[in-house]
Amino acid sequence: MKEKVLLIFFLCNVALFVSAQSHMEKGLQSISRSSTEAIINFLAGDELQGREAGFHGSRVASEYIVSLLQWIGVQPLNESYFQPFEAYRKERQKKGRLEVHPDSIAKLKQEIHQKLSMRNVLGMIPGKNTKEYVIVGAHFDHLGIDPALDGDQIYNGADDNASGVSAVLQIARAFVASGKQPERNVIFAFWGPAPPHAARHNAIATTITTHNTLLFISFPPLLLYFS
Numbered sequence: 001m002k003e004k005v006l007l008i009f010f011l012c013n014v015a016l017f018v019s020a021q022s023h024m025e026k027g028l029q030s031i032s033r034s035s036t037e038a039i040i041n042f043l044a045g046d047e048l049q050g051r052e053a054g055f056h057g058s059r060v061a062s063e064y065i066v067s068l069l070q071w072i073g074v075q076p077l078n079e080s081y082f083q084p085f086e087a088y089r090k091e092r093q094k095k096g097r098l099e100v101h102p103d104s105i106a107k108l109k110q111e112i113h114q115k116l117s118m119r120n121v122l123g124m125i126p127g128k129n130t131k132e133y134v135i136v137g138a139h140f141d142h143l144g145i146d147p148a149l150d151g152d153q154i155y156n157g158a159d160d161n162a163s164g165v166s167a168v169l170q171i172a173r174a175f176v177a178s179g180k181q182p183e184r185n186v187i188f189a190f191w192g193p194a195p196p197h198a199a200r201h202n203a204i205a206t207t208i209t210t211h212n213t214l215l216f217i218s219f220p221p222l223l224l225y226f227s
Helices: 001-030 032-045 048-051 055-073 100-108 160-180 197-211
Strands: 082-090 115-127 131-139 184-191 213-220
Touching: 001 160, 032 048, 032 055, 032 160, 055 115, 055 160, 055 184, 082 100, 082 160, 115 160, 160 184, 160 197, 160 213
Parallel strands: 131 184, 131 213
Antiparallel strands: 082 115, 115 184
């Protein structure tokens, strides 16, 4: 009798292991070089004009990311995939980063300044534990165009950061393809402005601090400080 119980216990554990392997394999098999390269090639294409934050190419990139999330089967975090916000900075000939903090905006408004409408893209796969979150993210903008350059004037940004966006989308696809619900909610975040701009870090901080976040993964890695 004891041997039978042990055998049943062993077979159950083997079945669970095989099931887990099966889900993992399904997810990993959904990742392909061709789809990875296709995403990078689109985002880094000349048509998107370097995806400068707050400009046309960046908005096209955000629409493209949303279309892929819908195709993959990842739902929006809120009612919409988009998280709109406004950022301000000094006029173009003066150096200055994008600002979203009310105090910084108030100072900028006292002089000639730029006002840019931006948006992040946020999707989510609901987990079994609905009160805990894992965030996987990447920024999708780059440097745009420099008309003063001799020759090619577009900063295409394949490595920074079309490749990071592609990686996050592949991870999202693998989660869905596995057919297994994650233990925790998984947020897939795509931020507009890139470092060293304050706007993206504020967006990250807002996303993290408004959710019970246990793990934050970014492509490329970020060092963040929260008070």
